[in-house]
Amino acid sequence: MLQVRGERLELLYMLAISEGQLRTAGGGILYDTSRLRKPGAELFDVEHWRAEGSLQEIAGGRASIAVVGSGEQRWVLRHYRRGGLIARISRDRYFWLGEARTRSFAEWRLLAELRRRGLPVPAPVAARYVRGALTYTADLITEYLPDCRTLADAITGAQLPAEQWSIVGKTIAAFHREGVHHADLNAHNILIEHAVAPRVYLLDFDRGRIEARGSWEQDVLARLRRSLEKTKAQRSAVAFTAEQWAWLMAGYE
Template identity: 45%
Template sequence: MAMLERIREDAAGAILFDAAVSPQVDADWFEPETWRARGALRVQGGGRGGVAVIDTPVGECVLRHYRRGGMVARLMGDRYLWKGADRTRCFAEFRLLGVIGALGLPGPEAVACRYRRHGLFYSADLITRRIADAHTLAQCLADGLLDGELAELVGALVARFHRAGIWHADLNAHNVLVRSDELFLIDFDRGRQREPGEGWQQSNLMRLRRSLLKLGAAAHGEAAFEEEHWKPLVYRYERTLRA
């Protein structure tokens, strides 16, 4: 289903939503306490500060508040420099998810997003449909479920996005979801669509490799990781990229 963008503006900011998913989205949708009062909120780990799973009129969704990471987080927290509505993190990610959906790629379905102005800065939130019954690739690795077959599926997943020119700014094992034999990429903050090119594609792939190694994928030695996991992943990646 094609995305049907609608924008609601007020003195505090604006809400951008997909009217094909929900004909109306109010400011209350972005307030965890609203859902908590209704008994329709639960918090699960993931991301900076976790994410809120909310039971909305359109089904289970994930509410994510944008927060900075690293050293700058101490100074800026959840504030970003205002450069116009179309350049907010939430509007950009919402629209990229629309492109991903239109391309038939397995990513989250955007429901709505919101920014709120604070002088020269803004804060932002994003709501997407929850991908049920899925575990992160990091969880699969921790549970000993990462084998050559799953590694190949991960390679094919990344290649599909790269073939379409979709660059993921933080490609790591926490942002790959595994559900049965179906995989998804999530969290496209700062991502964008660009001209396919070997340079950024390989750099993106190496980011995923570093993530896996950091999480202990080479516990039995890097040579074993190379043979059992990384070579199958790259084999399927290259095969899918050139399909």
């Protein structure tokens, strides 16, 4: 595994994602050939990692996330799950519309493109789908970002300094300049490094896309603001008011 130290090396590293593809019984795997030699289905199986003793934790809103591996080599495993009413019909099955349109392949490729453009997202490691008759299930593995917390957690029981709100705004602006439309930018899909001048990452690019700039940018900001308000309503001691939002917007503009 390449050790990454310093911005220059990291930039080279970000450019190094190369796409490989494998067919499996009833499905397919997309992966970064610079990180994996011959990925098997077991990589996506939480029980495999548990048996190896390298299952770190399972968390996430819909309990679909596992952190696996150890040391420098930690990954986040996500099984795609449906939300909303349709989840009553099927928890994790999606209609098959072709391989390129599977949730996992689409997100893997978008993340790879965002890394190529130098945007702060976790590196995509591997994606897969498993077919049913008219449907499929999907999984994604990304690189675990260490020493981070979500924006929601960063403002719970603590104040996020104005400069850090501003970095959040700046980061969102960098994505919008590239036409990157995040379909669900909320306070849990933003990670902030534990540092004085932290790096800020955006996560969870399911259904995200790159498109022409437009009024959607304001919708994304409005959605994030609603999410921050919701976090405040749900939790106690959340430091979020119009003042904080103005700090974020100052960075955005």
